[in-house]
Amino acid sequence: MGYSSKSPWLIHYDGSSCNGCDIEVLDSMMPLYDIERFGIINTGNPKHADIFLVTGSVNHQNINVVKEIYDQMLEPKVVVACGICACTGGVFRDCYNVIGGVDKAIPVDVYAPGCAVRPETIIDAVLKAVDILDEKAKKMKAEKGRG
Amino acid sequence: MYTVEFVECPLGDLLTRVQSLKHEGLRFVQLFAEKPEAGMDLVYTFYDVVNDNALNLVVNGITEESEVPSIQGLYFAAFSYENEAHDLYGVNFVNMQLDFGGHFFNVGIDAPMAIISPEQKAAREKAAKVKAAAAAKAAKAAKEAAAKAAAGDGAAEKPAAKPAALTEEERAKKMEAKLAAMDPEKAAKVRAALAAQAAKKAAQKDGE
Amino acid sequence: MARKTILPFGPQHPVLPEPVHLDLVVEDEHVIEAIPQIGFVHRGLEKLVETRDYNQFVYIAERVCGICSFGHGYGYASATEKLLGLEIPRRAQYLRAILEELSRIHSHLLWLGLLADAFGFESLFNHCWRLRETILDIFQRTCGARIILSIVIVGGMAHDIDDSELKAICEKLDTLKRDYREIVDTMMNDSSVKSRLCGVGYISFEDAMELSMVGPFAKASGIEHDMRTTGFDAYGDLDHFEPIISNECDCYGRCKVRCAEVYQSIDIIKELVAKIPHDGIGKKPGPKVLPPDGGQSHVLIEQPRGEAFYYVRGNGTKNIERFRMRTPTSQNLAGMVRALQGVEVADVPMIILTIDPCISCTER
Known part of the structure; x- marks a missing residue:
């Protein structure tokens, strides 16, 4: 990191x-496991958040909720798909109500597979997301400077 | 350990039966729909705490048109199951206290659980074939037994003594019965293998 | 001036770990009616039974819910064994009961943490989840996974747990019990906790009976209903078992029942470990063993949240025709709707959490 x-x-x-x-x-x-030692805090408000952790696949009812939360987050933002269901649909990909992984609804930056995903993997994924977040912020700044 | 009981109940009697069960103080456990070959079945489960008995009322032959009386007035806990059966199976309940109007589960397709998938259809066909083969076998056995009985006591011992000495024809017949029970793809493969075997045998005989 | 408004609650809400939506009809600060809206987690996995054979489906059944994961595998396997007429060795039954009780401890600790979080008792939240790690460590050592254990198979257990390992579990539980007592005594005697929970979300004994409630939610209203009293599987060998009940009928009563159940589970595990027989752990039934056509069976087991129902119906092939599970939370939804009538809006999270809903169990 x-x-x-x-x-x-x-x-x-x-x-x-x-x-x-x-x-x-x-x-x-x-x-x-204490992810908070990296200065990361869990919040319930999408408008305060930088990193969006999604677990589980997307289905016909929650696809709009996932999109809504993503839209409410401010740029720059990073999405982490936690668990194999969020990555691809996992064992439930054949179910009639499952559309697929989270990438069917919103762009995903980091994939963290596992069933259930282990906390070590989540920490790794979140730290990777922090790097991506910084890159995105830098890019935004550069674009702003140009504009 | 508790006991389990399955009791059939006609649709018309459902409400009165449930009412009497409520008076007897039975606890409502659950309700679900299932779809065997014809129509749909509803299974209501009640638990008798005094005798430790789980009583299942099975209502057979429900169609999408039949009006099933809601039991929410008696057991309010049934609301989630009734709405679920409506959304996933298309069962039509009437007089619901809490009716979500088909929006309890917002699924992509209507009545998804009522659709018979190709896998299920194949499984059912296979099951029917197994059943038919078993019935044919039973009929054959009965016929043989009858023949044996007709032939008298002396003859009855003979076939039992040498069961291994089946003629080629009998073996082929048995194989056919087995093939009938398999799914078509597998049966075709087995047939091809058998044909190859027969050809090999014939070739060997020729060589000799 | 009282005016009716509809307050949407969820599906994304800070106190809710899981998505459930409630339409709260409020008049000033009072909730008149609460209408639950579920389906955010509905996957439709009961239908998957058609594409997986009955041995494979255990792993799907376990993935219905991550908290009660072991119980679902257990329930499905015992329903299928009943359908096939399989007798499983006593040791396997004992191991299943031990793991089920461990799951209960882990589930109740998780719940206590979430409850503490909901009323802003952040340090208690952390302490509960720290203690919960003890159980997860046991799972990791004995089954090789933390959440989805995959140790149950139809016909017995996938692998054995050594006697030395079982003894080590008891020792770990002794330490856990000491730490747990410290936390629970502090929490249950705290005046601010009491003022937040006492008298909130009242459900009388009569209401609880009428709504056919199950689990700690019902036990807190004085209903002595626990499937373990029927002595299914290894529970029949316990010297003495009495469900824990409370007559407070409110949120505080529900907390009391769950907190006491943890001690009870620890005692049950110790008793079972002392009595465990050595007659093997069973094995998978051969490919020739098929569920009979039209045969149906169901079992009722006691999950951390209450009585759960598993039904299977065979069709003469290796696939099962219909699998149905009814989890305790779907039974308690009616109780939740009743408990939320007439309460303050600020108490809604408390009431929902003391019912301990498990949404992914409910929706499957």
Whole structure:
């Protein structure tokens, strides 16, 4: 991990996940894995968040919710798909109500597979997301300078 | 350990039956729909705490037109199952207290669980074939037994003594019965293999 | 001036770990009616039973929910074993009961943490989840995974747990019990916690009976209903089992029941470990063993959230014709709607969390 210019905040939304990945996402913020030591805080408000963690696949009812949360987040923003269901649909890809991975609804930057995804993987993915966030911020700044 | 009971119940009697169960103090466990070959079935489960018995009322032959009385007035806990059966199976409930009007589960297609998938169809056909083969076998056995009985006691011991000595024809017949039970693709493969085997045998005989 | 407004609650809400939407009809600060709207997690996995054979489906059943994962595999496997007429060894039944009780401890600790988080008791949240790691470590050591264990198969268990390992589990639970007692005593006697929970979300005994509620939600209203009293599988060998009930009927009562159930589960595990027989763990039924055509069976087991129902119907092939599960939360939805009537808007998160809904179980 490089040095981040700011403390990124993250928001978590449970797509149609089985809870397994959700509790691992929460678990990675708990004392044992403690993602907060990188200055990362969990928030419930999409407008405060920089990193969007999605667990579970996208289905016909929640696709709009996922899009809505993504739209409410301010640029620059990074999306992390946590768990195999969020990446591709996993074991549920054949189900009648599952559209597929999160990338069917919004652009995904980091994929973290696993069933359930392990907290170590989540930490790695989030740190990768922080790097991407910095890159995006730099790019935005450069564009602003040009414009 | 609790006991389990399945009882059939006609659609017309459903409400009165459920009412009497409620008076007896049974707990409502659940309700679900399933779709065997013809029509749909609704299974209501109640649990008798005193005798530790799970009672299942099975309502057969529900179609999309039949009007199933809602039991929410008696057991309000049924609301989620009734709405679910409506959304996933297309069962038509009447007099619901809490009716989501088909928006309890917003699924992409109407009544997705009621659609018979190709896999299910294949499984059913296979099951029917197995059943038919078993029935044919049973009929044959019955016929043989009858023949044996007609032939008298002395003859009855004979076929039992040498079951291994099947003629070529009988073996072929048995194979056919087995093939009938398989799915078509597999059967074709087995047939091809058998033909190859027969050809090899013939070639060997020629060589000798 | 009282005017009716509809307040949308969820699906994305800070106190909700899972998506559920409630339309709260409010008049000033009072909730008149709450209408749940679910379906955000609906995948339709009951239909998958048609494309997977009955041995493979255990792994799908486990993925219905990540919190009660073990219980779902257990319920599906025992329903299928009943359908096939398989008798599984006692040791496998004991191991299943031990893992089920461990899952109960882990689920209740998780719930207690979330509840603490909802009323802003952040340090308690962290402590509960720290303790929960003990159980996850046990799972990791014995099953090789933290959440989805995949140790149950139709016909028994995939692998055994050594006696030395079982003893180590008991020792770990002793440490857990000591730490847990410290936390729970502090929390349950705290005056601010009491003022937040006492008298909130009242459901009387009569209402609970009428709504056929299950699990700790019902036990807190004085209903002595627990499937473990019927003595299914290894629970029949327990010397004494009595469900924990409370007559407070409110949020505080529900907390009390769940907190006490953790101690009870620890005792059950210790008793089962002391009594465990050595008659093998069973194995997968051969490919010739097929569910009978038209045969149907169901089982009822006690999950952390209450009684759960699993139904299977065979059609004479290796696929099962219909699989149905009814989880405790879908039964408690009616109770939730009733409990939310007439409460303050600020109490809504408390009530929802003390019911401990598991949405992905409900919607499958």
